[in-house]
Amino acid sequence: MTALHLRGPVVVDDEHVAPQAWVVGGRITFDRPARVAASIDGWVLPGLVDVHCHIGLGPHGEVDRATAQSQAVADRDAGVLLIRDAGSPADTRWVDERDDLPRLIRAGRHLARPKRYLRHYGRELPEAADLPAAVAQEAARGDGWVKLVADWIDRDLGAAGDLRPLWPDDVLADAVRVAHGLGARVTAHTFATEPLDGLLDAGIDCLEHATGADPGQIDRIAAAGVPVTATLLQVAQFGAIADRADRFPVYAARMRWMHERRYTQVRDLFDAGVPLLLGTDAGGTIAHGRIADEAAELLVAGIPDPEVVAAASWRTRAWLGAPGLGEGAPADLVVYPGDPRRDARLLADPRAVLLRGERVA
Numbered sequence: 001m002t003a004l005h006l007r008g009p010v011v012v013d014d015e016h017v018a019p020q021a022w023v024v025g026g027r028i029t030f031d032r033p034a035r036v037a038a039s040i041d042g043w044v045l046p047g048l049v050d051v052h053c054h055i056g057l058g059p060h061g062e063v064d065r066a067t068a069q070s071q072a073v074a075d076r077d078a079g080v081l082l083i084r085d086a087g088s089p090a091d092t093r094w095v096d097e098r099d100d101l102p103r104l105i106r107a108g109r110h111l112a113r114p115k116r117y118l119r120h121y122g123r124e125l126p127e128a129a130d131l132p133a134a135v136a137q138e139a140a141r142g143d144g145w146v147k148l149v150a151d152w153i154d155r156d157l158g159a160a161g162d163l164r165p166l167w168p169d170d171v172l173a174d175a176v177r178v179a180h181g182l183g184a185r186v187t188a189h190t191f192a193t194e195p196l197d198g199l200l201d202a203g204i205d206c207l208e209h210a211t212g213a214d215p216g217q218i219d220r221i222a223a224a225g226v227p228v229t230a231t232l233l234q235v236a237q238f239g240a241i242a243d244r245a246d247r248f249p250v251y252a253a254r255m256r257w258m259h260e261r262r263y264t265q266v267r268d269l270f271d272a273g274v275p276l277l278l279g280t281d282a283g284g285t286i287a288h289g290r291i292a293d294e295a296a297e298l299l300v301a302g303i304p305d306p307e308v309v310a311a312a313s314w315r316t317r318a319w320l321g322a323p324g325l326g327e328g329a330p331a332d333l334v335v336y337p338g339d340p341r342r343d344a345r346l347l348a349d350p351r352a353v354l355l356r357g358e359r360v361a
């Protein structure tokens with residue numbers, strides 16, 4: 001069996017950096033094999049993770065298989081080898097049969113209400129009380145995650161239209177209980193302040209965006225150890241969203257305010273001890289393959305380089321239950337010309353991407 005020499009260093013996790021490693025039979029080993037066929041120079045990291053990346057979703061909803069494939073390839077070539085989709089209208093089960101595409105953790109379909117989310121994205125439940133049963137169905141379709149839309153603009157309020165919760169707190173609590181009973185975790189889209197206490201009371205496992213979390217809620221999120229996907233590429237669009245919402249001045253003002261303080265918000269979350277996750281929110285209006293751009297946004301917010309890199313790689317892999325680069329682990333890895341923990345902008349410049357031990361980019 002031929003072996004590939006990773007000349008290293010190899011960053012395994014927060015504590016361990018190995019001087020070198022080898023890939024044999026698609027797996028990592030730290031025992032020097034008898035014969036080596038080739039080598040790669042550079043800093044090796046466990047494959048990157050995008051925890052909010054909609055494979056199978058485009059600006060108008062579900063996309064065809066060829067488009068979904070090109071989305072997954074764009075993410076892979078950027079070094080993203082593990083994806084949590086955070087909701088997709090498409091059946092992407094076929095991705096699992098493809099050794100050349102990233103590993104995908106599904107969340108089923110986004111759960112929303114009629115007229116209370118982007119059209120053709122989510123599964124729209126006629127009654128809020130339908131949520132717990134729908135959670136059970138999506139948990140069965142997904143890979144251990146369910147995605148709720150917790151708030152969205154309520155246009156029925158006319159000029160007073162603003163972000164409003166989609167679900168009563170007791171329904172949220174039932175829904176999360178159902179998911180946990182089935183062994184699934186729940187993440188929630190939330191821009192607003194209003195649904196956060198109910199989500200935390202319900203025992204939510206993860207928050208997407210969390211742009212509306214106030215100081216007391218940030219402390220609660222930190223105390224509960226609930227990670228937040230910052231999605232700064234998405235929040236960067238809030239100003240443009242506000243500009244298009246002139247019929248809803250209250251909403252537009254709130255979106256503009258959250259846009260203006262987006263870096264402060266992320267820094268406040270970090271300073272409070274909230275684990276931050278990297279999610280590009282690709283697949284709706286944002287292109288795939290932009291994990292390094294999201295990392296760069298976190299740097300602008302003042303998150304230290306080593307924290308950004310750990311969140312983009314081994315730390316979030318472990319949280320999702322995926323292996324890192326221990327002995328015998330699948331060789332899902334990215335090679336960089338320098339140490340990204342010292343300069344996370346290097347994430348934009350992968351020298352090689354190996355998936356299941358094969359060089360794919």
Ligand SMILES: [Zn+2]
Pocket residue numbers: 052054086281
């Ligand atoms: Zn999203």
